[in-house]
Amino acid sequence: xxxxxxxxxxxxxxxxxxxxxxxxxxxxxxxxxxxxxxxxxxxxxxxxxxxxxxxxxxxxxxxxxxxxxxxxxxxxxxxxxxxxxxxxxxxxxxxxxxxxxxxxxxxxxxxxxxxxxxxxxxxxxxxxxxxxxxxxxxxxxxxxxxxxxxxxxxxxxxxxxxxxxxxxxxxxxxxxxxxxxxxxxxxxxxxxxxxxxxxxxxxxxxxxxxxxxxxxxxxxxx
Amino acid sequence: xxxxxxxxxxxxxxxxxxxxxxxxxxxxxxxxxxxxxxxxxxxxxxxxxxxxxxxxxxxxxxxxxxxxxxxxxxxxxxxxxxxxxxxxxxxxxxxxxxxxxxxxxxxxxxxxxxxxxxxxxxxxxx
Numbered sequence: 127x128x129x130x131x132x133x134x135x136x137x138x139x140x141x142x143x144x145x146x147x148x149x150x151x152x153x154x155x156x157x158x159x160x161x162x163x164x165x166x167x168x169x170x171x172x173x174x175x176x177x178x179x180x181x182x183x184x185x186x187x188x189x190x191x192x193x194x195x196x197x198x199x200x201x202x203x204x205x206x207x208x209x210x211x212x213x214x215x216x217x218x219x220x221x222x223x224x225x226x227x228x229x230x231x232x233x234x235x236x237x238x239x240x241x242x243x244x245x246x247x248x249x250x251x252x253x254x255x256x257x258x259x260x261x262x263x264x265x266x267x268x269x270x271x272x273x274x275x276x277x278x279x280x281x282x283x284x285x286x287x288x289x290x291x292x293x294x295x296x297x298x299x300x301x302x303x304x305x306x307x308x309x310x311x312x313x314x315x316x317x318x319x320x321x322x323x324x325x326x327x328x329x330x331x332x333x334x335x336x337x338x339x340x341x342x343x344x345x346x347x348x
Numbered sequence: 349x350x351x352x353x354x355x356x357x358x359x360x361x362x363x364x365x366x367x368x369x370x371x372x373x374x375x376x377x378x379x380x381x382x383x384x385x386x387x388x389x390x391x392x393x394x395x396x397x398x399x400x401x402x403x404x405x406x407x408x409x410x411x412x413x414x415x416x417x418x419x420x421x422x423x424x425x426x427x428x429x430x431x432x433x434x435x436x437x438x439x440x441x442x443x444x445x446x447x448x449x450x451x452x453x454x455x456x457x458x459x460x461x462x463x464x465x466x467x468x469x470x471x472x473x474x
Contacts, residue, residue, distance in 0.1 A: 127462050127463070127465065128462070128463045129375060129460055129461065129462050129463070130369075130460070130461055130462075130463060131458050131459070131460050131461075132365060132369075132458060132459050132460075132461060133457070133458045134361070134362075134365055134456045134457065134458055134459060135455065135456070135457060135458070136361060136455060136456055137454060137455055138354055138357050138358055138361070138379070138454045138455060138456060139354070139357060139454060140357075140361070141357070220350075220353070221350055222350055252350075252386050253350040253386065255386045256350065256354075256385065256386055256387070256454065278434055281384070281433040281434065282384045282385070282386040282433065283386070285384055285433070285436070285448075286384070286452075313444065314434075314435050314436060314437070314444070315433075315434075315435075315436060316436070316446070317436055317444035317445065317446045318444070318446055
């Protein structure tokens with residue numbers, strides 16, 4: 127019997143990474159800015175996205191969304207009320223979205239006509255960090271009810287984010303939310319990251335967020 | 349927990365790489381996993397046995413090499429190794445760092461196989 131060592135040196139998620147690269151090329155050539163929204167369940171991703179879609183449409187932008195959940199199309203129906211095209215991805219137990227799921231659900235959509243595509247990931251702060259979906263911007267969301275140390279508990283996700291959004295700031299005070307500590311923790315894990323403090327209910331912080339999106343789209347198109 | 353889908357990808361890739369070695373048995377699979385890869389070794393080990401069942405990888409050892417996070421510190425003009433993932437500050441000068449050099453790896457480094465013995469003689473079909 128002979129034994130032999132074979133050097134493979136390949137990424138374990140090579141297939142996902144290759145698909146994601148293909149998607150990124152498609153998005154770039156279509157001129158659509160793609161964002162991947164990641165948070166724990168209950169942070170308010172859907173409410174934040176509902177408001178974002180509504181306000182972008184009011185400003186004349188063409189927007190669409192894909193939303194991932196284990197089961198139900200409740201979130202897709204909520205988001206579709208904004209008037210934007212929305213598709214639900216049901217993962218049936220899988221704890222994250224993968225590039226292939228995104229690719230399949232884009233069938234028949236004219237990407238060229240879109241300005242923004244939002245992908246709302248499955249509520250989970252661990253697994254989605256490993257899976258590239260071809261997005262330009264990964265957004266980590268955190269609500270004031272979750273505790274200021276969330277970024278320290280889930281550094282792998284926060285460290286891979288391009289922007290952070292704090293949600294539900296309208297109830298920060300009754301929750302005893304310590305803003306300075308939260309901002310400091312985010313900065314310890316992802317130094318220099320842009321942080322938006324928002325409320326989907328009152329609209330606080332939304333202008334700043336929308337201005338950021340427009341600027342990022344400008345970069346993507348150039 | 350996505351370790352099962354990760355080891356399932358490992359088993360698929362390893363099985364594909366065996367095409368040139370018909371009948372080979374895999375003795376060991378070596379992975380490189382960065383501290384920011386968001387996977388847990390215990391869970392990888394547990395799932396690996398399940399994913400390998402009924403494949404040429406069944407019975408192989410899974411060896412995981414853990415890689416610490418390293419980042420480039422401009423102030424120190426060198427790459428530094430972080431002790432953990434709770435703070436992204438330079439352990440030498442305390443500067444906050446954002447230039448990641450290592451830590452997200454999730455790779456198959458190599459495999460060790462036992463090749464099937466070469467056939468001797470001529471097979472005769474009755």
